[in-house]
Amino acid sequence: MSEPEEMNGPAATAAEVEAGQAGSILIVDDEPGVLSALRRLLRRTRYEVHTAESGAAALELLEAHSIDLVISDMRMPHMSGAEFLARVQQRWPDTVRLLLTGYADIGSVVSAINEGGVHHYLHKPWDDQDLLLTVRRSLEQHALRQEAARLTELTRSQNEQLKQFNATLEAQVKARTEEISQTVMFLEKAEEELKRNFTAMLKVCANMIEMRCGALGGQSTRVADLARRLALASGMSVYEAQEIYFAGLLLGIGKLALPDAVVQKSIDKFTPPESRCYYQHPLHAQMALMPVGNLQPVGVLIRHQHERYDGRGTPSGLSGADIPVGARILSIARDYEGLQSGALLGKVVSDPQIVSIFRAQSGLRYDPLLVESFLKLLNEKLTGDNDHVCIETARLKPGMRLADDLRTPKGVLLMTRSSVLEAHHIAQIRRFEESEDARFSVYIARDNPVVADRTAECSADTGVDGVQRVRVTGA
Template identity: 45%
Template structure:
């Protein structure tokens, strides 16, 4: 804040020396510093040189009267206090002085000492307030400028930090999607191991998984449960991986008592194999419950009624339908219509009616991702092409996942694999005009041909 002088400085302007002397004697005892001017021009010169606080001017002066003098003071030093002494009763001249000079007070001659001193004190107080107000306004302006600068800097920091977080989140999301894709790919590869065994059926687990997921979707179980059901379908026979080939080929109806006991443990073995994987905890429970029945006659826990999860029933109905056609259930291979009749016969016994109803609707659904693609051979694949459907070996094991982008190295590997194994790989390539974002490249899985 601007510091004021130790003593207020008062300027008296009058063309009569005696009056100036009288005014100086009046105010000196009150601690004011005093300057005297014999006319308007001399007063303006002093104002230009000294930090004057209050001007007391006579009205009638030669060359420049008080009204004109105070008008110039107002224009050049508007914060200086202005008091007019009028020595004659000229109302019009006083009014003109008030309007032109915007004086704070006018006092008639001869003046009253007390009135004049009060007028000077009031003018000084007004002057101090104006100076303080200006200082406060300047301080406020300076602080506002600093605050705006700080706000702008903070906004820039927040913006930069937000961009960093968005980039990090995008990277994390991309990494999560890649981990998720690789995890699902691993499940598909894992599920195909059993199908490499003698007696394994190419693509069987994938058919069960797809049908079970569509059934869960028809029941409105939610996206998370749909994915769990799909994963459980891919892995629902993983507990049979230790079965000898003869038992793996044998239908359930042809098994002896000892084999039935071993067969019934495959759900427990499957759960035990999956439990160490944190992301597959729910999937493991579905694998365990896939042979439970709502009448309580299932295994391994004999659950009944509402205790049998609907997700497990979705897996069970899809598995039973496919097993009836594949010869896993009985030595006879049932056609789709008879397999469906077997499922319907389990309504209220094995499955809830709503599960069977959803299953029948799921059978009519179009493939979830009906690709627009064209069929080519391994010799025709070129770098830059995008795989439209999963590529499987003739035994049904996953070789490459849909969405893979071929590069020169992979093209060479595909051709070498086809020639070495003596197989014809049917690849489905996305049409170039399809608006798709290719998935990131994935490593070539061992023993892996085309599947829709």
């Protein structure tokens, strides 16, 4: 039997409303008088009250309604209170269970607690206030447990959502990081390619200058290489050394404005007017490079390449530390190349004689400290081990890396140092070699695996930059 209690009794107190005392109660007792008395007692509360006269009827009510608290008599026919509460515990473990007994037999109470999981027990006859207080506290604890379970589930759910969000965010960050890394890598490669192309263009310009002025092929590159090594050996930064390298490549660009009669004559044979005309070429170079912002510092170094350490040079008569250090380095590299090639004195000068000339001019024409660094560097290069080998074009293979610029016997630049050969490069080189009717000297880095297979006889010679090279003379 179910008798929901109407809210027609005294209104719930403010404290009860504030405390949220609403709940659903099931009273089970085989005595109608007891059920009636308990209904009247609970009428003053906000609880929804159901009653049942047996355990079986109570179980049916529990199936049909959501019950928060059960008050059961201990001694009932067919199903005892302990047995009924045990079933309630099994089927509806969250429901609060109270035992109402008129017996003082402690064994019955223990059995109900053990079998039915009773939260509290009350004696018959009961004290109204004690019963109401017990019911209220039991329902409060029930509500707190439910709220704790709800919050626990909510926390678990939110933690799971947060975990998924973090995983998604981590994947997005990883993907974005990889995307940025790829972009940076692409930009770095593009920058490296741009630098290589820029350097290659400067070498092409230097090659055109040499062709115009009748200089030996690769002369500007050798001056530039030597100047860069001397700059690094003197403690300058890579950036500063690179700037000096560019100046070395373009050292003679101002000579394009000179008459043929001047550029094709050695310096030692100049007449006074020709000498004055010749030494104007650094100024022409600076003006020619002025439109290119990145090459303006290079133009300054080229302008002062003929200054002397003792102040008797041109065009500004600077001396000592007032001369840009890059210009001081360029003058040493330029004159060394000129002495070795014969362009400076009209004849080739041997290395021992070159060393004597630089020592004699130390402190006069050249910076003494740079001269010492240069002579030390020159000695190391003359006695050092080779890191490259010269092979015939027939033995070239894709993937080989050039250890030096590739030039025709006439000095025309075909490919720059550090370029990696591809199949179409090799085919083009062989066609050029056939059209020129001459054998090309191709210098390949020794770290290429194919270089280890030496099937040709080689002879060694020392280049104008002091680096010993290996030339293939036969296969």
